[in-house]
Amino acid sequence: MRQPADVAQSANEMLRRRENQHTLGFARKRGIALVRGRGARVYDADGGEYIDCTAGHGVAGPGHPPPEGVARIAEQAATLMTCQDAMPNNVRAEFVERLVDFLPDGLDRVFLCNSGTEAVEAALKLARLSTQRSGIVAATRAFHGRTFGALSATWREEFKRGVGPLVPGFEHVAFGNLEALAELLCEDHAALILEVVQGEGGVHVIDGDYLRAAQQLCLERGVLLILDEVQTGFCRTGARFACQRYGVTPDLLCMGKGIASGVPMGAVAAGPRVEAPPPGSHGSTFGGNPLACAAGLATLEVMERQKLDERVRELGGWWITRLSAIEHRAISEVRGAGLMVAVELRTRVAPIIDALAERGVLALSAGPRVLRFLPPLVIGRADLEAVATHLEQVLAELGGGGRS
Numbered sequence: 416m417r418q419p420a421d422v423a424q425s426a427n428e429m430l431r432r433r434e435n436q437h438t439l440g441f442a443r444k445r446g447i448a449l450v451r452g453r454g455a456r457v458y459d460a461d462g463g464e465y466i467d468c469t470a471g472h473g474v475a476g477p478g479h480p481p482p483e484g485v486a487r488i489a490e491q492a493a494t495l496m497t498c499q500d501a502m503p504n505n506v507r508a509e510f511v512e513r514l515v516d517f518l519p520d521g522l523d524r525v526f527l528c529n530s531g532t533e534a535v536e537a538a539l540k541l542a543r544l545s546t547q548r549s550g551i552v553a554a555t556r557a558f559h560g561r562t563f564g565a566l567s568a569t570w571r572e573e574f575k576r577g578v579g580p581l582v583p584g585f586e587h588v589a590f591g592n593l594e595a596l597a598e599l600l601c602e603d604h605a606a607l608i609l610e611v612v613q614g615e616g617g618v619h620v621i622d623g624d625y626l627r628a629a630q631q632l633c634l635e636r637g638v639l640l641i642l643d644e645v646q647t648g649f650c651r652t653g654a655r656f657a658c659q660r661y662g663v664t665p666d667l668l669c670m671g672k673g674i675a676s677g678v679p680m681g682a683v684a685a686g687p688r689v690e691a692p693p694p695g696s697h698g699s700t701f702g703g704n705p706l707a708c709a710a711g712l713a714t715l716e717v718m719e720r721q722k723l724d725e726r727v728r729e730l731g732g733w734w735i736t737r738l739s740a741i742e743h744r745a746i747s748e749v750r751g752a753g754l755m756v757a758v759e760l761r762t763r764v765a766p767i768i769d770a771l772a773e774r775g776v777l778a779l780s781a782g783p784r785v786l787r788f789l790p791p792l793v794i795g796r797a798d799l800e801a802v803a804t805h806l807e808q809v810l811a812e813l814g815g816g817g818r819s
């Protein structure tokens with residue numbers, strides 16, 4: 416599938432060098448420069464074609480680019496691209512109405528921003544403002560973003576190294592351990608923040624009983640429940656939002672990634688326990704700009720019309736079974752929900768990701784030994800079957816087949 420190019424003349428390599436020369440290097444760049452996409456396929460600068468199991472880190476739900484979205488975004492770009500928060504706007508008004516309809520019942524006020532991290536920051540501030548308390552409890556292995564508030568809630572030490580001091584008032588409790596939570600949570604805490612499926616932390620699905628009991632503890636102790644659905648929202652797990660799989664509606668729901676199919680956008684939605692914030696206590700120049708709102712509207716339309724939640728539920732069920740059927744002792748576990756699925760390995764994941772790319776499959780890691788698949792939600796079963804076959808072949812080349 417992939418067209419190998421002579422490295423010296425490779426357009427991929429040239430683009431990598433140009434970007435490396437003039438960017439700060441936070442991201443280690445791979446040797447594949449993506450220049451075009453269609454549906455669940457992406458194409459590199461040398462003409463190589465890939466089945467995309469990254470969706471730009473879980474963003475391109477309706478595919479690359481969402482066909483209906485393009486016209487709408489282009490039309491909005493030609494009409495009005497920016498409009499400050501203090502001025503109402505027709506597209507924004509329509510988007511917030513449609514978004515509230517799409518959300519779990521009871522979440523009927525939203526704040527629009529530009530990324531998942533910003534949604535988390537806004538939720539943390541809203542929780543402190545609303546409760547007049549400062550403590551925040553997050554989970555071990557959590558990932559909530561990289562700005563100071565969100566980073567303070569994030570677990571992995573390597574993301575925090577050298578940039579402290581972080582924001583005071585944050586504590587971590589073992590993910591899924593109800594006893595530990597019951598012991599910790601108290602009247603000092605403004606919020607408990609959780610992911611329903613921990614994404615960057617290795618694709619760990621929350622236990623439904625734990626989530627419901629944690630919500631009950633929050634209610635009893637006057638603590639707000641923030642669910643970070645930046646990665647799991649917008650049909651990724653086979654429900655519009657992963658919390659709906661467990662019948663739990665949080666006080667604050669954080670959104671990002673799939674909300675606008677690739678145009679930068681984030682949002683936080685609030686329920687009735689969240690007090691209205693004082694005017695001016697938070698804001699964003701670009702948040703809720705008409706261009707992003709047009710992309711958000713197009714995204715919601717595709718999700719509703721194509722019933723992507725149902726599609727992902729069905730396809731995701733088959734996909735996890737298909738991956739679980741691969742017999743190789745390098746695999747220790749297959750887990751996930753919908754089209755957010757991971758294969759935990761007994762070996763380093765980086766060479767597997769490279770070998771898959773050589774075969775025309777783009778995949779992600781979620782830690783050093785976890786292979787993660789986050790394809791566009793419109794991917795076909797045949798493409799996923801091809802991915803599974805390539806993985807089998809890559810593992811076979813490693814040697815040592817058979818279950819352990």
Ligand SMILES: Cc1ncc(COP(=O)(O)O)c(C=O)c1O
Pocket residue numbers: 530531532533535558559560561610614615643644645646671672
């Ligand atoms: C659960 C979760 N929260 C927050 C973020 C941060 O989102 P962004 O990178 O859009 O700022 C991410 C990103 O991966 C995430 O997975």
